[in-house]
Amino acid sequence: MMEIRLMSYGGLKDITGSDALGFAIPQQAVSVTELKELLLARYPALEGKTFRIAVNERFVEGEFEVGSGDNVALMPPFSGG
Amino acid sequence: MMEIRLMSYGGLKDITGSDALGFAIPQQAVSVTELKELLLARYPALEGKTFRIAVNERFVEGEFEVGSGDNVALMPPFSGG
């Protein structure tokens, strides 16, 4: 059991309901792929959305391991400028 | 015998001595090629200079005929901006 800090940007904020919240995970550590499954289970509206995940301000994917207290940012395609 | 109005631009003004002057021509009409020869004879420093000729605000060359009262502009390469 651990908690990560989940930050949602752009339109994803409308799905998670907050730009920053604690997100509890039953394991001690998860891969990014596993985290995505947990997120989809908790927020079904994420299904089909395009987004990238940054952990502690670096883009990560696949087997990268997410641990307790990490800052996890969900980022949809950028639209600055 | 006729006179044209000779306008000199950029560095060519330093050669003809004026930005606008009357230029007498012994014939009634000359081609641009003939005019160039007359200009080189009158202003030897034009030799080897790159320039184009516009008559009444249009670029002309070769057999184009220059007549009495025409505005003849001598224009070196442009350097605006």
Added chain:
Amino acid sequence: MSDKKPKNIFVEGPISPVKIGEDIAHHQKKTNIGAHSIFMGQVRADSVEAAKVSAIEYTAHQEMALSTMHEIREAIFAKYPLTCLHITHSLGVVKAGEICLFVFASAVHRKEAIDACEEVVERIKKELPIWGKEIFAGDQYQWKENRG
């Protein structure tokens, strides 16, 4: 010249045209500059179905945006012989007609200034974690998407 520490690029609200004029004036001391290239993004009152965009509200992942912008600056200075490069992007609400992005590249010759400015604009649009929320009259909104 490129710096070691990421510079801030964000301002709250729109970018003032008066400020842009002042920025241009400040470069008159640098008499080795021959060419300035500027890009400005302006919020469009786009029509979506019956509604018109009245403003865009910008949010960003600021730390990631600034560190990415720093990398872009370093790459641009390595690639082009620029005299200077200034970037400003709005956060928060920018109304239709107001300026939200200002990129200002200066160099000895025009080609470098023009090419660098364009490349910075393209990279900002693609790489900076910034999001625009298009706001319509009556609290409705949709999330902006950049064209390729």
Added chain:
Amino acid sequence: MSDKKPKNIFVEGPISPVKIGEDIAHHQKKTNIGAHSIFMGQVRADSVEAAKVSAIEYTAHQEMALSTMHEIREAIFAKYPLTCLHITHSLGVVKAGEICLFVFASAVHRKEAIDACEEVVERIKKELPIWGKEIFAGDQYQWKENRG
């Protein structure tokens, strides 16, 4: 929009950065604009042997310059979907550090504004009958030549 009659592009002396800021501000009413691309030429204090350029004095064949600029405008509006295009070029003395050329292209999307602005700058340099006389300290001068 393109006009039937050639517009004047010439101003006596340098182009004021304050005026440029005001020009930008005037475009905030046009809420269909999404992108502005600006090019500015600035007089460089180039060194030639021991001497430094202190100013450039511009002269032009004004009638030919304006009619050629009119043709360029028509061609640019035919090629790019621009919202507007403004051009200003100095005549007379412009000191080192001051602005002598201002090209301002606006469009719905950035690509058109950027490409049109660059093309106008290139065509101005190549096609407008304008000459710059580089003035050094102590009345010396040489005639400027544009790089390709």
